[in-house]
Amino acid sequence: MWLGLMALLVGLVLGLWLPSIAIFPATLQQQLPNYLGLAILAALDATLGAWRANMEGTYDIGVFLSGFFVNMLAAALLAYLGDLLGVNLALAAVVAFGTRIFNNLAAIRRILLQRWRQRVSRVG
């Protein structure tokens, strides 16, 4: 748990620091956020999905890791393909991942609530 947070923090610092030492080409700087945002969305979805699976007892590291990286790349590539075709596929990815993130959060919330109620009834 702490290890993961620490790694997140290190990555955050690294990501914030990297652009200040290496100046990206202007075109990359303009295009990057479009795809990076989708990749982040996919990664967030995979992480929340893993959390939910962990709570439901169906967690599988292989599923998590593959989902994390493959979804991330797929989302970015899909958006790129959409740009090439002139179709806003990025929107489809945003909707899909957004829905899944909310579903995962709802599931996590329900499980946490259930556990808390069980604890309260046991104590009471």
Next chain:
Amino acid sequence: MRQYLANDQRFAIVLVGLTLGLLIGLQVRTLGLQRGSVGTSRVNVLVERLLRAQEEIEKLRDEVDKLRQQISDYERAMAEGKAATQRMAAELNNLRVLAGLTKVRGPGIIVWLTDSPKPVSPEDPSSGIVHDTDLLILVNELRNAGAEAIAVNNQRIVSTTAIRCVGNLITVNGVTISPPYEVSAIGDPNKLKEALTMPGGIVEQLTTLGIPVKIYQRQDVIVPSLSITPKLELARPSER
């Protein structure tokens, strides 16, 4: 909970956390850089730069006037004591006025016109707009009525001046001007005004299109000098 994690799981968590953090950091940073360079502040910056450039142009134009004045001072000094060259100097001054190299003032008129404020007719969206040809006709009428010096939005009209449209803007002497347009001309104020307001004349044509035109007769109209001296590269005086 940490004790139950196997080594490869710990590695996976680190990897995932690092990747997620890196991506979020990069995204935040690049978006921040973008906002800094092309954000809403850009318009303000450009406007400020434009104003500064215009100030500089004004300053440089004054300097051009000053330097030309200096040149004519020197010429006057040279001409002094030399009766023969005195007439030449006077002629040179006249020619310089005609060529637009000096700022001139005298009686004349100022014509003010701008695009129609009312919505233009739907069948011809360009009908209420002042075109380059309108300005050309206006300048031509003024010349025909004996105007000695003409400027459109402070751009002196000389023999090499072109008035034309580039996209939806009008350029005079290669300088972009925008409405409202102000054509100042030095000449007999009554003659100039009559030339423009005659029945079927340019003013009547423009007002029927909904373009507001105002003519002011003034005893002291200032016409600025040409901001750029045109280059003469090919034309040479012919002996015959």
